[in-house]
Amino acid sequence: MKTTETSSNLLLDKQICFALYSASNAMGRAYRPLLTTLDLTYLQYIVMMVLWQYSTMNVKELGNKVHLDSGTLTPLLKRLEAKGLIIRARSKEDERVRIISLSDQGSEMRDKAEQVPTEMLCKSKMTIEELTILKQSCELLLENLKE
Template identity: 50%
Template sequence: MSPTRTTSETAPVEALRLDRQLCFALYGAANRMQRLYRPLLDALGLTYPQYLAMLALWEQSPRSVGALGEALDLDSSTLTPLLKRLEAAGLVSRTRDPQDERRVIVTLTDAGAALRDRALTVPEQIFCQVGLPLDELTALRDKLKTVAS
C-alpha cells in the first residue's frame, strides 16, 4: 500500500513546505489583492502602484521623488518611470527644485487632484471583497507593518 515511487514526494522536509512559508502566503495575498483592485483601477486609468503613489500625493502634493520613495518604500529606479507615466497621463507635473537642482518635485495637476473624487469609493468596494471583518483587517494590516521592517 506504499505510494508508487515514480514521483519524488521526497520525504517531507517540513521547513521547506510551501504551505508553511510566510513568504508564500504574503506573495499570494499580494498578488490576489492586486487582481482585486485591477478592474476598479482600470476605470480610473491607474495601475496598482500608480494608485499607491496617488494616495501618497493626495495626502501631500508637492513632494520630491525621494520623499515619495520614502513613503512608498520604493527607489527612484522604480518611481521615475512610474511618475513619467503619471505625468504623461496628465495627473502630475515633474519639475526640478530651484533650491536644489538635484531634486525633482512632483506636484498633482488639477486633473490629478480631481481624480481623488472618483477614487473615494474604491476602499469600500475592496473591503466588501476581502471578506474580513474590519477589526481583523485592521489587526492584519498593523501586523504586516511590523514584518521585516
Template identity: 70%
Template structure:
C-alpha cells in the same frame, strides 16, 4: 536525533503550505487582481495608485521622499512618474530651493481624480468581506514584519 529524523524535519520545513512567504505572496497577488478592475476605471496601475494616494495626502513631494514613502527605488519610480505626467496627472519640476531635487505635484486633473478614487477603499473592504478589526490586525502584522525585515 538521527540523520533521518533531521532530514524528515527539513522536508516538513520546506513544505509550501507551511511557508509564510507563500501566503503573503498569494494574498498579494489576489489583492492586486481584486484592485485591477477598480483601478482600470481610473486608468491607473496599482503602483500609480499608491503614488497618487501619497500626492493626494501631501500635494507636493520630492522624488526621494516619495520613493521612501512608497518603498520604491528611483529606477522604478522615475518611469512611473513619467507615465503619470504623460497622463496629465502630475507635474514634475525642479525644486525652487535646490535645482538638483525633483518635486512632484498634482495637476488639476490629478486633483480631480481623487474624487473618483474615493470609492476604491470601500469597494476593497467589501471584496475582502472580513471584520475590520481582523483586517487592521493583519495590516499591523504586515507593517511589523516589513520593519523587522528592513533592519
C-alpha cells in the same frame, strides 16, 4: 534520525512568506478592475494617494513613503505625467531635486477614487478586526526586515 518528509522546512504549505506573496498578488488582481475606470495601476494609485494627501513631494520623500526607489518611481512618474495627472518640476534651490505635484486633472481624480477603498473592503469579505490584525502583522514584518 533522518528528517521525514512532513517535518521538512521546505514544504509549500508551511511557508509564511509564500502566503504573504500570494495574498499580495491576489490583492493586486482584485484592485485591477476597480482601477481601470481611473486608468491607474495599483502603484500609480498609491502614488496619487500620497499626492492627494501631501500635495507636493520630491522623489526621495515619495520613495520613503512607498518604500521604493527611483528605479521604480522615475518611469512610473513619467507615465503619470504623460497622462496629465502630475507635474514633474525641478527645485530652484537644488537642481538635483524633482518636485512632484498634482495637476488640476490629478486633483480632480480624487473624488472618483474615494469609493475604491470601500469596494476593496467589501471584496475582502473580512471584518475590520481581521483586517487590522493583518495590517499590524504586515507592518511589524516590514519594520523588522528594514536594513
